[in-house]
Amino acid sequence: MKEFHFHRASSVADAVAAVKGASAGKFLAGGQSLLPVLKLEMAEPSDLVSISRIKELRGVCVDGNKLLIGAVTTHAEVAASSEVKKHIPGLAALAEHIGDAQVRNRGTIGGSVAHADPAADYPAALVALGATIKTDRRAIAAEDFFTGLFETALEPDELVVAVHFPIPEKSAYAKFASHASKYALCGVMVSKTGSDVRVAVTGAGQKVFRVPEMEKALAARFEPSALDGISISADDLLSDGQASAEYRAHLVTVMAKRAVAAA
């Protein structure tokens, strides 16, 4: 790990100013993705700006028909939150199975979303639930936010402050994890609000994606068997030593059915 300057920000404005002022600054939340990258010297930021003690970034609350989760809320806090369990139990269950206990106690929703790992769990939830990402300067719809492999719509000095989730009628997440890393080889989140059904897939492609054919079938009949015979093409899916594209494509249908059954 190379040397860097460390700042502990006291407010959102303070954090953004510190990153703006650095030659190659980075926000640091729980550090569960960034620190391994630094140890491997795959990134060499000049400055790290810790946001984890900014009070306004932490916590869960309900605002009308929306669930608001602050950026530095940990996975463990989301999993244990009575508000999340009550209003979007599928999201609490998702958070409960991210990585391992140590990761869940440190890792944050904002960090996960900003890192945009193609195998992270949260992106599926954000897209399937139609969430909005609030930053220090604007609001970005989840589907516009994730732009590619580890790529988002964020400016380099833009800070995620919260994620706003519309509360669905029902939702659930089914994950097929890599045995080695516990990342999703294929994770499918489904949500239903009236006739609006969404199916979002993480882990299988370059970035989270929706499956319109499945959404249509489920809008007509929200049951696992509605997905019988629907398969997705392996063409654009990830293929690596952990799972081939064909296997991932197969898992999308299996996991989508399991998510519908659980919702």
Next chain:
Amino acid sequence: MTTESKSLIGAPIARKEDRRFLTGTGRYTDDLNRLHQTHAVFLRSPHAHAKIVSINTSAAAAAPGVVAVYTGADIAADKVGGIPCGWLVKNKDGSNMVEPPHPALVADVVRHVGDQVAVVIAETKAQAKAALNLIEVEYDVLPAAATVRDAVAEGAPLVWEQAPGNTCFDWHLGDLAAVEAAFAKAHKIVEIEVTNNRLIPNAMEPRAAIGEYDAAGDMLTLYTTSQNPHLIRLLLGAFVLGVPEHKLRVVAPDVGGGFGSKIFHYAEEAVVVWAARKIGRPVKWTAERSESFMSDAHGRDTVMTAKLAVDREGNFLGFRVHNTANMGAYLSTFATAVPTYLSGTLMAGVYKTPAVYVEVRAVFTHTVPVDAYRGAGRPEATYVIERIVDKAARELGMDRLEIRKKNFIRTFPYKTPVALEYDTGDYDATLAMALEKADVKNYPSRVEASKKRGKLRGIGYSTYLEACGIAPSALVGALGARAGLYEAANVRVHPTGSVSVFTGTHSHGQGHETTFAQLVAQQLGIPFDKVEVVHGDSDKIPFGMGTYGSRSLSVGGSAIVKAVDKIIAKGKKIAAHLLEAGEADIEFKDGKFVVAGTDKSKAFGEIAFAAYVPHNYPIDTVEPGLDESAFYDPKNFTYPAGTHVVEVEVDPDTGVVTVESVVAADDVGVIINPMIVDGQMHGGLAQGIGQALFEECVYDESGQLLTGSYMTYSMPRAADFPMFKVGNHVTACTHNPIGAKGVGEVGAIGVPPATINAVLDALAPLGVTDIQMPATPEKVWRAIVAAKGSKAQ
């Protein structure tokens, strides 16, 4: 040895050593820091095969804090010897194997990713790492052969010019003519091809080494993460540095796991000692985890084809195996013995197959050296045998247990067609115990329950045997070993009757401090806490060959028992004098020297005191002091055996295999501490199922290591297993004073085929007949899809 009255033999005493391990007060090599110490980091090859065109170290040498930078040219200039191989294997024609050089730092051609090219020594580790990035190496990248199949292909890139076809040796054992005759009269010939997946050892403690030079006494010291410090002293002193034993001390303090990977002498050990003398300061190196993946010797990696000839009734007539074994780029310490004398000799298993023939072609590849890893050769033999036996039963329409029982060896001693003589065993007893513990009679109801959940259930068996307690020196010497494999012990009785036991074996998790203390306390009839066990320092221990091959109790423990026998014999002389009786009339029992048939006695402590304060003492005939050493050379290997039963559930939608039940009924000989034995079983079973379902080291075609971290190399976790059910049926080893056989490796040896046989049993209704380890979800899913496809046609 006495085992009467309130015996410590068989007592599940909590491990003495665990207090320090669990409270963070263990002393591992990396915990040690020497005065004026420097830090070394190694520059490792990023290529599997490349010519080093040039190396420029001047910028690194000038970097802040750097003390020295050395390359292969410096090693060569100082005439530092190569890392030696400890076992010479002969070819079929009697000629020697190809034994290429293994320089401590490579000067000309790198031969695997991770090969060490240069070392930077600096005041701090951070400075050394920063300077490492400043070394400029120009490589001419060459094509590589990373897998066994690539290495034996026509026109494959050669790892060594002197090894055409990448063949290191071509060895065989057994009577080929007898096997051919058996095949000629066979009712059926069952064939199989199996791979033993390559494994990365992953000891919890990464390797580390500190070299130190004391100019005043011209003494070198190596602190290292080793399972066998004396063996390292022999190899480093005699072969690499040319330093005599009395000028070289090797210390292996607490060691956090090894599984074999810390048996071997490694280049880093040689470099830190050599460099310490050059710069006149201690040099410390500790591997980072990613270095462990690419520099610890790997395990297994064999491809076997086998044929079993059977008659109509299922009697085995002949067995023939061809094994292609990966050696990696260089020959590690025991690499050549693993597929041959630790695997080829095991091919009879527990069966009375009259004719067995095995051939081994060992090949070089552009990969990290492969060497012994928990089980070392015996898991590979067990796997091919127990897989083909299952296949034979299915092809003959026989019950998988009946075919085994029909062929069990039941008379002992039994001489196998592949050079071993089993002294004792009872394979029916462990099989019966396993079936009982596995509740096999209610298995059909569990199949139904699984079916209701949409799952496929399977049960698999393995009736394994292994040979351990390594090893009779004359025998292994005749087979090519370049060392004896006896063990040494020194038992020092202190004036007040407490005892220090110095053993040449080395605990790296096995609990020797507890087991050996139980052994000695029992034999001397003194309290357990009066015995301290010391290991791991060539200056303290008379000699030793270390811990591997499940040898510590049966060989090392036997040396201790012999030394204690000498203590008791001398004690009798002293007691006879004090009690004014004839030496022949003195009996030693329950910690007392007694004049037979009287109530006259002296406690062990009184005799010890008299020996060190010899005022009233037979000084004309008996020396003062009570301190005895012994060496024990085993007369034979020991032969643990047993039955492992695994039940799995397969999710046909995803291919995920869930382990539902694991039963092990083993005969590991006489047990000193059953809790430690159970712990060894649990660890071995977890590793064995890890090989069967999860772990696999993968290189790509260019020789890049694709599984170089825990993101991609899949370790078994506690949550992957149900609670193991283990049990023992003891037949005592007939040729050592303890009756012990060994337990460290049996879990990893017996359970992989039971696991795969269970997976195949679950998939049999779908028409799946083969799957290779590890049975990952995708592999299982593909097998199901392929079987469905072929059924549909």
